[in-house]
Amino acid sequence: MDRRDFFKKSMTVGAAVGLTFLANNKSTNSIFSQDKSIGMPDLVAIKGGEAAAMFDKGIDAIGGIGRFVKKGQTVVVKPNIGWNRTPEYGATTNPLLIKRIIEHCYNAGAKKVYVFDNTCNEWSSCYKISGIENAVKEANGQIVPGNSESYYQEVIVPGGIILKRTKVHELILNSDVFINVPVLKHHGGTSLTIAMKNLMGVVWDRNFYHSNGLNQCIAEFCLYKKPDLNIVDAYTVMKQNGPRARSMDDVSIIKNQLISTDIVAIDAAASKVYGIDPEHVGNIKIAYNKKIGNMNLDELKIRKISL
Amino acid sequence: MKLKIFRIIFSAIIFILFIYAILFTNKLTIQLTNLLTYTQFLPGLIKLLTQGLYAGSVVFIFIIVLTFIFGRFYCSFLCPLGIMQDIISSVRNIFKIKYRFVKPLYPLNYAVLFITLFTAITGFYAVMNFLDPYSIFTRINTNLAKPFLSFAVNKFFDVLKGFKIYSSYFFKLHKSNSAFIILSLFYFLLIAFLSIFKGRLYCNTICPVGTLLGIMSRYSMFKILIKNENCVNCRKCEIKCKGGCIDSKNEEIDHSRCVLCFNCLDQCGYQAIDYRNVFTGEKIDEKRRAFLLKASPVILGALTAPSLFLRNKINSGILNKLRDKKNIIPPGSMSLEHYSGSCISCHLCISTCPAKVLTPVLLNKGKSTLQPVLDYNYSYCDYECSLCSQVCPTGAIKPVSLNDKKLIQIGYIDLNRKECIAWSLRKDCAACSEHCPTKAVYMIPDGDIYVPVTNTDICTGCGACEHVCPSKPVRAIKIIAHDIHKKAKKPETSPNEVLKNFKKIEEQKESIKKDDFPF
Numbered sequence: 001m002d003r004r005d006f007f008k009k010s011m012t013v014g015a016a017v018g019l020t021f022l023a024n025n026k027s028t029n030s031i032f033s034q035d036k037s038i039g040m041p042d043l044v045a046i047k048g049g050e051a052a053a054m055f056d057k058g059i060d061a062i063g064g065i066g067r068f069v070k071k072g073q074t075v076v077v078k079p080n081i082g083w084n085r086t087p088e089y090g091a092t093t094n095p096l097l098i099k100r101i102i103e104h105c106y107n108a109g110a111k112k113v114y115v116f117d118n119t120c121n122e123w124s125s126c127y128k129i130s131g132i133e134n135a136v137k138e139a140n141g142q143i144v145p146g147n148s149e150s151y152y153q154e155v156i157v158p159g160g161i162i163l164k165r166t167k168v169h170e171l172i173l174n175s176d177v178f179i180n181v182p183v184l185k186h187h188g189g190t191s192l193t194i195a196m197k198n199l200m201g202v203v204w205d206r207n208f209y210h211s212n213g214l215n216q217c218i219a220e221f222c223l224y225k226k227p228d229l230n231i232v233d234a235y236t237v238m239k240q241n242g243p244r245a246r247s248m249d250d251v252s253i254i255k256n257q258l259i260s261t262d263i264v265a266i267d268a269a270a271s272k273v274y275g276i277d278p279e280h281v282g283n284i285k286i287a288y289n290k291k292i293g294n295m296n297l298d299e300l301k302i303r304k305i306s307l
Numbered sequence: 308m309k310l311k312i313f314r315i316i317f318s319a320i321i322f323i324l325f326i327y328a329i330l331f332t333n334k335l336t337i338q339l340t341n342l343l344t345y346t347q348f349l350p351g352l353i354k355l356l357t358q359g360l361y362a363g364s365v366v367f368i369f370i371i372v373l374t375f376i377f378g379r380f381y382c383s384f385l386c387p388l389g390i391m392q393d394i395i396s397s398v399r400n401i402f403k404i405k406y407r408f409v410k411p412l413y414p415l416n417y418a419v420l421f422i423t424l425f426t427a428i429t430g431f432y433a434v435m436n437f438l439d440p441y442s443i444f445t446r447i448n449t450n451l452a453k454p455f456l457s458f459a460v461n462k463f464f465d466v467l468k469g470f471k472i473y474s475s476y477f478f479k480l481h482k483s484n485s486a487f488i489i490l491s492l493f494y495f496l497l498i499a500f501l502s503i504f505k506g507r508l509y510c511n512t513i514c515p516v517g518t519l520l521g522i523m524s525r526y527s528m529f530k531i532l533i534k535n536e537n538c539v540n541c542r543k544c545e546i547k548c549k550g551g552c553i554d555s556k557n558e559e560i561d562h563s564r565c566v567l568c569f570n571c572l573d574q575c576g577y578q579a580i581d582y583r584n585v586f587t588g589e590k591i592d593e594k595r596r597a598f599l600l601k602a603s604p605v606i607l608g609a610l611t612a613p614s615l616f617l618r619n620k621i622n623s624g625i626l627n628k629l630r631d632k633k634n635i636i637p638p639g640s641m642s643l644e645h646y647s648g649s650c651i652s653c654h655l656c657i658s659t660c661p662a663k664v665l666t667p668v669l670l671n672k673g674k675s676t677l678q679p680v681l682d683y684n685y686s687y688c689d690y691e692c693s694l695c696s697q698v699c700p701t702g703a704i705k706p707v708s709l710n711d712k713k714l715i716q717i718g719y720i721d722l723n724r725k726e727c728i729a730w731s732l733r734k735d736c737a738a739c740s741e742h743c744p745t746k747a748v749y750m751i752p753d754g755d756i757y758v759p760v761t762n763t764d765i766c767t768g769c770g771a772c773e774h775v776c777p778s779k780p781v782r783a784i785k786i787i788a789h790d791i792h793k794k795a796k797k798p799e800t801s802p803n804e805v806l807k808n809f810k811k812i813e814e815q816k817e818s819i820k821k822d823d824f825p826f
Binding site: 114124143147151211213215244 | 461465468473479661662689691692728734735736737738740741742743744745746749750755757775777778779798824825826
């Protein structure tokens, strides 16, 4: 009963927020959004539903998409499209989730929603086989290539010890809202790849990360930019042989989803969902020590929703 | 009139389809390429010799039979290089430049054909591959037109990007090798020059396929003939003949050089020239046919016979010494012996390869020149792709299904721990294991980091690990080529060692069943 009550409230709050955004102009929006973030959960964990349905519930619980996307803004959604694998392998983000996120953004009045990734396999096959290109087109989003260096502009990483400067995709620099949508999966080098690791797909020179300490660079990139919103897709989870998977034996369907503004918290929670202590994931520990976010889940306000 | 228009329409369709099939890669072009290359002379001949009778070689035999009936129709109707020359030489019409009869250069014709045959049979394909018209055409498109177009299109998209228009596709170019760009440019300019100033001179003096078909067309059933009693020696037909084979002064036509463009037919105002069956109607005068010309195929055969005996000597001895590096050849090509014995260097696979890992080399171990090999410095072979095997016109890369291709080992992984960033510098890297599709290289915990170890049995040699290895200047992980391809073991599905550090899968499944969250 308690939970249902809370849910109803959050629904009305979400609707109210959405409506006020539609009604007000930009200057008042920022004040409202600050107000709304107080009292909101730090992390929302949802389980037991389809990816799109879980997102519908989860985004309401964290204050609605309107908390992040204002009318007339441009949004960049960064899924994991790293490999030319079909969606059931969980090597790439669930395309149905991406589609739903884009729809929410447009409902909140977004001007344009862009989607891209600097893929590992040949980009056009990744975009196609992962089903994401199609999902984006169905939702009227704009799929953007990330395979040409001309898209990337050099930025300075403040406080970076190893990763001092790097080239970042111009959409990350120019868009108003940055939504990070990784998929939770096993990774040979970093134990797990979640939200912070997914940001490797917005830089041009990934080899620098590999040759100078993968975990350190992954954590340090967040000193430059943290996404406005992180959504971890843990619907289909690759348990082993990540990040590409050898066969369907490597894959489990666990129907989980996490939403948070704190990239370290969401990674910590996701590693618990996977079944390992966040202490064992190098980049989470480094990021916590650099005060990028909080990995102590006990200190966070977490909303748990079962469908 | 009718025949000429039919020829123009037919050849235009063939040409457009060729350009489309080479410059673009999609499901349709894969099928289209197969259909088009069935009609090509050298691929058909190679297929017939190496693989015996089947769909492709039936078309080839059909073309031979048709040549004996109609003459050298191949050169005007099917040969893309011939059609290209016709298109280029049409600028002559604007300036109304006239052709004229060219005296035959039979010694040159037969010398080139002889050298081509002799070297090809001994196992040295260089001359054949350099001169074959189909290969020249596809090479020009792959090495010149396609990179140029992709570059231009990419630049255009760069401009669009400035206006925030992102509906663009960046094309990956294959490794631009200046030698091949220059070679293709040279070919293109040479053939363009010849076709503008001399018509089909390349086809009638150098092209070995043209010479071979020319020999056949001497005996063809249908020929373009001059009726001596009607002819007034006005030269109207001669000035339109791009083959330079109409000698209107002597009222004769050199049928070995006639490419059946039919441009001459509608020029005559005296019904003195027509295309008809020589075995019906009046007998033609054959007095000028020298014995030597009639016997030329026999002489040619007799001369090339010794090449068979030189075959092994040249194969194993001289040419092997010329190669400097063991190159990796594409999956489906079975062995270097088979690959270099069938590849005519048409570079269609290079054009098709989505990963652009195929790159031509000047001399591969074995017989062929300009052969495509896999360059892991530039890219790697996509595990989910076997397109090169599906477009190869000669079966040098045998068609393999994707599932079969995933079990072909074209080379094997070799890890040098001294160069490895993880092993020697103690830094997290995992680039190789991340990209490995079979986990032939996988990470194990070693202290506080993960280090790569290898399992060569399941390695396909795709080169993803080598390509991404960030170790510089020497890569820590390399693929060693197999001269004869092996079968890779199917990756076992049991959990690998990495998982031992984490919860067992069964425990995970238990936790999933519970309704609560792990935090």
